[in-house]
Amino acid sequence: MPDMTPLTFRILLALADANRHGYGIIKEIEQRDGPEAAPSTGAMYLALQRMEADGLIEEAPSPSTADDARRRYYALTPAGRSEAEAESARLAALVAVARAKKLLVARKA
């Protein structure tokens, strides 16, 4: 199995510190990386379905009783966290190569 898609990793990353719902993940990416980087709703909900089927995430209870009933929250499974860690390490290694080849000027990560 080669590496996961960039969107899959971004979703795992978003869920790493808190359970979130699809639309909330989109908004989080939008705030952090700008509106251009935000995935479409179509991509997001298809990705969530696929990731749940793959056992990377699972549905979680709403964090508040007064929450919007439409929201479907997701949490990382142990497998999902493990995959996220593995991909993080792979990306970190890639960034290290980029730095060695002078593609990154300042040490930012």
Added chain:
Amino acid sequence: MPDMTPLTFRILLALADANRHGYGIIKEIEQRDGPEAAPSTGAMYLALQRMEADGLIEEAPSPSTADDARRRYYALTPAGRSEAEAESARLAALVAVARAKKLLVARKA
């Protein structure tokens, strides 16, 4: 335009410090990341064609007169280098988030 594909970035990365030919890039990735991470020949040559059409790379002369005549060498264009730098920065930012969310234990990059 969203982000480039992982394969595209790996190719740009491979060409960042030297001109290389398709098969050589595959072997370089295989040595650095293991046999599982190596792209298929089908993916490689299609990617090279696409990237040349997109102006990210261009064909370069053989580095040696005694070289294998079948090899087609490629070099980064200025646009290709610029894109590689931009994607490197994006990935570095992503790795920084992964580190902040405790997905990376040791500082490796």
Added chain:
DNA sequence: GATAGATATATAAGTCGCTTATATAGTGGT
């Protein structure tokens, strides 16, 4: 100088994930 295995490039068929578009409906502010 024949054979074998690695090297090297290329393309077709099929799969899969993302884009674009559309649909539906609840929520919150004025």
Added chain:
DNA sequence: ACCACTATATAAGCGACTTATATATCTATC
């Protein structure tokens, strides 16, 4: 009431990758 925003979902189409196949050269060994 109205309207924009929030929220999820699915279908059609496209593009990138996988798998498989084809072809040919190079290098080592016998």
